[in-house]
């Protein structure tokens with residue numbers, strides 16, 4: 054694959070932005086296995102030709118077409134896309150047409166670089182004459198990831214609800230695996246069940262996702278969780294509970310974080326990673342927060358148009374947030390009746406923790422305002438250690454580390470930073486082993502929550 058210099062830096066709305074999918078092949082980068090596969094299955098029920106890209110096979114492509122200064126998730130997802138395209142070209146030969154594909158790369162409005170991934174990827178695609186027709190569709194945080202303009206109008210609301218269900222199910226499945234695997238009666242049984250379970254849930258969503266799937270998937274989930282509970286060896290003593298926070302892609306993408314959760318489990322941990330739902334809820338919560346501030350200002354300055362537009366925004370962020378949190382609560386409550394997986398927190402509670410502590414503020418957006426109170430919650434809430442996972446040089450996670458590291462030292466609570474950039478750090482295992490030793494000590498002194 055050889056690139057030529059990109060000469061045209063004007064982005065065309067025909068190849069990047071809110072691209073309607075139509076009958077194109079919709080390519081979803083794999084961030085978290087359960088969630089992305091359940092999401093793709095759900096979208097197929099809406100007649101969208103959705104595919105999850107194979108991941109981490111195109112790392113050489115990603116490295117070749119980046120300078121090393123980009124965020125690591127940008128490199129990984131670019132590599133995944135270029136690898137897939139290369140495979141498609143070989144499979145289809147002269148029949149390959151890049152205009153048949155739409156790549157999904159969401160974005161945020163900043164302040165960090167998540168809004169630039171798809172622009173950079175567009176530049177790389179434009180540098181290949183044969184890939185200029187391949188489009189990138191981008192849902193954005195500015196409207197709470199609304200699929201408007203991407204899916205057909207009659208499916209906008211139902212597809213967003215169904216996608217939200219897929220995400221919550223993915224979170225429950227992940228927590229189920231992390232709850233059962235450290236205590237399984239025989240090695241490999243949890244992973245085998247999880248693989249089958251994902252297939253079963255995806256099957257239900259693919260068949261019924263567009264048609265009020267909640268009851269059906271919950272029944273299937275009940276059976277899966279009961280099967281999982283039977284795998285637990287009740288004679289194994291509770292292990293140190295370790296929370297994971299940090300940048301969402303790195304903490305979810307097991308190839309990029311070099312299978313961190315399994316390494317922690319190998320050294321005796323029971324892990325709870327922050328959820329995907331946390332980020333989706335945060336995006337709506339932050340939009341609602343900003344709209345409320347706009348309303349207050351509009352009322353103070355007596356500006357009716359500003360008041361009107363603020364009320365519209367409050368509804369457009371507040372209603373989805375209410376829906377997402379209710380659905381999350383409903384699914385988690387039902388799952389927790391079958392097996393004691395960790396519950397998820399509300400974003401409002403994280404803001405309260407920050408306000409009370411005064412160490413950071415929700416006024417500074419990005420993941421730092423989730424990770425910092427997430428760590429403090431773990432330190433006060435029955436955990437025995439926390440790991441902060443992030444791409445090397447990630448701005449919000451470095452901020453998190455700077456704020457939290459001295460605090461955890463003061464609280465004598467085990468805390469570990471784990472930055473990743475694709476290279477193998479020689480002292481990684483030693484650092485994790487030492488951290489787990491501290492977590493064992495913490496467990497012996499303080500016990501752990503249920």
Ligand code: SF4
Pocket residue numbers: 124125126165166167168300420444446447448449450
């Ligand atoms: S969160 Fe970190 S990795 Fe993600 S875009 Fe921002 S700086 Fe880059």
